[in-house]
Amino acid sequence: MEHAAGADLHKRVTQLALLGDGRPPLQARFPNDRTSVEGALSRLPAGTTIAVESTGSWWWFVDTARQLGHDVVLSHPKLTKAIAAARLKSDKVDAVMLARLLKADLLPLVWIPRERDRHIRELLAHRGRIVRTRTAVINELHAVYGKRNLEVPRARWHRHQPAPWRPDELGGYGPRIVDEDVALLTAVNEQLSGLDKALKELAQEDLEATRLMTHPGVGALTAVAIKAGVGDIQRFASAKHLVSYFGLAPRVRQSAATERHGHITKEGNRMVRTLVLEAALSVVRHTSGPVRGHYLGVLKRRGKKIARIAAANKLLGVLFQMMKQRVTYAELHQRGGSPQ
Numbered sequence: 570m571e572h573a574a575g576a577d578l579h580k581r582v583t584q585l586a587l588l589g590d591g592r593p594p595l596q597a598r599f600p601n602d603r604t605s606v607e608g609a610l611s612r613l614p615a616g617t618t619i620a621v622e623s624t625g626s627w628w629w630f631v632d633t634a635r636q637l638g639h640d641v642v643l644s645h646p647k648l649t650k651a652i653a654a655a656r657l658k659s660d661k662v663d664a665v666m667l668a669r670l671l672k673a674d675l676l677p678l679v680w681i682p683r684e685r686d687r688h689i690r691e692l693l694a695h696r697g698r699i700v701r702t703r704t705a706v707i708n709e710l711h712a713v714y715g716k717r718n719l720e721v722p723r724a725r726w727h728r729h730q731p732a733p734w735r736p737d738e739l740g741g742y743g744p745r746i747v748d749e750d751v752a753l754l755t756a757v758n759e760q761l762s763g764l765d766k767a768l769k770e771l772a773q774e775d776l777e778a779t780r781l782m783t784h785p786g787v788g789a790l791t792a793v794a795i796k797a798g799v800g801d802i803q804r805f806a807s808a809k810h811l812v813s814y815f816g817l818a819p820r821v822r823q824s825a826a827t828e829r830h831g832h833i834t835k836e837g838n839r840m841v842r843t844l845v846l847e848a849a850l851s852v853v854r855h856t857s858g859p860v861r862g863h864y865l866g867v868l869k870r871r872g873k874k875i876a877r878i879a880a881a882n883k884l885l886g887v888l889f890q891m892m893k894q895r896v897t898y899a900e901l902h903q904r905g906g907s908p909q
Contacts, residue, residue, distance in 0.1 A: 570792055572617040573765050575667030577660045578630055585609060585616070586664035588672055594665050606630070610637050622646050623679050630683060641681070646669070648677035653690075664808040689771065689797040690838075693790075694762045697840050703757045706750050713743055713750075729758050781888055783897040785853035786860075791844045793887065800842040802893055808886040815842045817882055833878060849880040860884050 577584040583606065587595040590801040596614075599605040610633065613619075619634055621627055623643040631641045644667060650672060680688065707726045714721050716735075721734055736744040742891050772778040772789035781792040798815070805811045812818050820831040835842070854861045863883040868876040891901055 570618045570672070572621045573672040574613060574617050575664040575669075575671065576621045576630065577617055577664040577667070578621055578624060578627060579660075580626060583609075583630070584664045585619075585661035586661065586668050588665075588668045588747070596661055596664070598660070603633075606633055607637065607771050610634055612699065613639060616640065616643065618669040620644055620651065622667070628687065632684075639895050642671065642676065643679045645677040645679050658682065658687060660787055668737050674682055674858060680798070680800065680804065681884065682837045686797045687795060688798055692764070692768070693794050693797065693840060696761065696768070696790075699757055699760055699764070703754065706754050706757065707733065710747065710754075711800050713739070713746055715741065717832065719768045726754060729762070731758075750784070777892060777895075778893055780895070780897050783851075783885060783899065784884075784886075785858070785898070786855040788848070794838075794841045794901060798838050802889070805889065808889040811820055811889050812882050812885050815885065817842060817845070817878060817885065825836050845885060846877065846881045849884045850877065852884060859887065 572587070574585060574587045576586075580601070582598060582600055585597045585599070587597075589595055593711050597609050599609045615638055618640045621630060621644070627643060629644075629799050634641045649667070649670070655759050667676065707718055710726050711721065711890050715740060719735065719738060725731060725734060733744070733747045736747055739747060769789040771783060772793050775793070775796060778789070778792040778796045781787055781795060782789060799811070800807070805814065809818070813834070813836075816836040818829045818834055820834055822829045822831065847866075849860060852858070853864045860883045864876050864880040867879040871879075885899070887898070891898060894901065894904075896904070
């Protein structure tokens, strides 16, 4: 590349370093308001490639730089720090290091999703936070009754419109806590219902998500999450790469002739990984096919925990082939396609 720059992006300010030919890097520090950012980026040579760490607030910077004709790449924060460890650390040092690693083609990069996929992933993350809120509320309700040795009927709090149960037997502030938690739970359930409806509409509008839903046990939520998480399936050479991308591959430690396999890496999108595991368990419980067969085989040899991971990996293998070949589950079965 002809021109390389590094941007150390913060919440309120950005430190930008542009590598020069045979001269010290040019440095600029500016606030993150639109006028200042556009002014600083406009002074860069046309077509400059800018390296930015993948932090929580990179969206606006990437979009602004691209609109001004620059190319932007995202660096993997953990891997970049491992490569560029330095005793002296400052914004200027970080910006220059990003630019130099980029120029030397040593910068570990992460994929930049399309704008639509970014917004869908944000919506999915929002739904995940609401689900965790619902779980916390239900746990508190169980705790309130448990402290008083009262057993609540099973699945009572999982109803769409729950109601307080035997509040007259609760002492202290128990009735108030239960009333407020039930009201909160009802509101959360309404939000989740609306989100699930919106996600189902997104799945029906997307041809690839619709194809994924033809696999037994894969619903609209899982299909949309996988589609948004994967983006372009051509980025992955094999199903094993997709499994590793979602953190379901085991860690491998090798020294000489010794090779040890540990727990899964848990890299990548945690929400997608959780949804794939849940979908795999649904497939195992309610359907027959390669996923269930693989699960039962591993279950006999390695136990339930490892079998669950194996089932999720197998499911991802089947979904990978469906996306690669652009076929439904039935069409893949007819072709005799191998899921791995």
